Amino acid sequence: MDVRRSLSQHSGPRKSPFEVLRRLAEHVTPDTGPEDPVRELEERVAGLLGKPKALFFPSGTMAQQVALRVHAERTGRQAFAGHPQSHLHVWENQGYNALHGLRFHPAGDRNELMGLDDLKAVHEPLAAVVFELPQRDIGGVLPEFGDLATQTAWARSTGAAAHCDGARLWEAQTGYDASLPEIATLFDTVYVSLYKGLEGVRGAVLAGDDDTIAQASVWRRRMGGALVDAWPLAAIALMGMDVNLPRMHEFRDHAQALAHAINADGFAHTVPEVPSTPLFHVHLPMSRHDAQRAAQHLLQETGIKLFLYARSNPDPGRTSFEVSVGISGLEFTPREVAELIRGLPSRV
Known part of the structure; x- marks a missing residue:
């Protein structure tokens, strides 16, 4: 399935063989x-x-x-x-x-x-x-x-x-x-x-x-x-x-902005509330299976991959997913991410 944009650091166009080889060709010389x-x-x-x-x-x-x-x-x-x-x-x-x-x-x-x-x-x-x-x-x-x-x-x-x-x-x-x-x-x-x-x-x-x-x-x-x-x-x-290494603080700052928008929206919340690294979890009032179906439909309809997989929770009516901000994550504004997450139940 064609992934045009990905909030997940581990999938999307930047991980495609063509893109990786293109960047590699710029780094390796005849010597x-x-x-x-x-x-x-x-x-x-x-x-x-x-x-x-x-x-x-x-x-x-x-x-x-x-x-x-x-x-x-x-x-x-x-x-x-x-x-x-x-x-x-x-x-x-x-x-x-x-x-x-x-x-x-x-x-x-x-x-x-x-x-x-x-x-x-x-x-x-x-x-x-x-x-x-x-x-x-x-x-x-x-x-x-x-x-x-x-x-x-x-x-x-x-x-x-x-x-x-x-x-x-x-x-x-x-x-x-x-x-x-x-x-x-x-x-x-x-x-x-x-x-x-x-x-x-x-x-x-x-x-x-x-x-x-x-x-x-x-x-x-x-x-x-x-x-x-x-x-x-x-x-x-x-x-x-x-x-990437020189941009880690930029990734961390964007993760904090994303988390702030998600928490302010009120539908979901993040753990931790203020991320100290570019990595945090988003907790949803949805079952794991519904969240995964909704994310799959989002991908089919828009080409946006929101997360890799949903995590189970002791409460079967709740789930969470991981956000790890990298270069691809910078393409998403905080407001957009909060709206995508709020819209997941409508895509089940």
């Missing part, structure tokens, strides 16, 4: 060697995060499993902790256990941010604690920087590594009065995604100290991730760093 983009990407991410070394991976799933495996081998411990709605646990078929024999401890309430007391309630020695910034599945909320520093310091004091699930770290930085290196220094390892806020095709980078990344490179090869011809993925990510 570009197949190893150059990957090397440049790794060095650039390491520099942005203030880490000694970084390593490209074909997927974030692989990068994070490798990080946890290395921390487990280093500590001799098989357990790690994180938020109950950690991406590692919810979206990856528990690969940490199936492939690496690791155990996950959900810490805290599934609908609230993880706190220090939640971590202290985990009594098994941990190889690592995973911190997802922002916490996507509860609305893209962020812990206060001081709380984050306290929790990562506690993890390290117990012999556990502090690992950052930074799939949206580029966006998360806009919610802190701290630089990327100041955030990254709280963690032993940091994973960043290349295809979300940066609009790459696929891929991830894991950053850390020299020894950790050297061990990670062994596991990357064992898991089939040492791709010889990864240059297209790296080159497209480098384009995102040039174009």
Whole structure:
């Protein structure tokens, strides 16, 4: 189905093969060697995060499993902790256990941010604690920087590594009065995604100290991730760093304007009320199935893709969806988005 405009960052014309290849042709020159983009990407991410070394991976799933495996081998411990709605646990078929024999401890309430007391309630020695910034599945909320520093310091004091699930770290930085290196220094390892806020095709980078990344490179090869011809993925990510990364605060500001308009309209409301990053959730007084039907009809009639999917709610008469503002989201005015959302029941 033809998507002419998309509020969702992960679909629409900018993600089409033709558009991606057009932009790629502007970036790659006759002098570009197949190893150059990957090397440049790794060095650039390491520099942005203030880490000694970084390593490209074909997927974030692989990068994070490798990080946890290395921390487990280093500590001799098989357990790690994180938020109950950690991406590692919810979206990856528990690969940490199936492939690496690791155990996950959900810490805290599934609908609230993880706190220090939640971590202290985990009594098994941990190889690592995973911190997802922002916490996507509860609305893209962020812990206060001081709380984050306290929790990562506690993890390290117990012999556990502090690992950052930074799939949206580029966006998360806009919610802190701290630089990327100041955030990254709280963690032993940091994973960043290349295809979300940066609009790459696929891929991830894991950053850390020299020894950790050297061990990670062994596991990357064992898991089939040492791709010889990864240059297209790296080159497209480098384009995102040039174009998208400098605009993250602009995306955050537009997300706040969208949320303000949605909340002022009164039909729906956002979580959080004032987004601290370009990511937030919209909660609707509709069932999940009705919302999805309405969004499908909207797409058929107008070519506008409002969201990827609707999320379930304990109340079957309510649902929510995610908004992650990027370049395509800037095409929508706050008033337009509020009106599109209010009009969903009429399209069921």
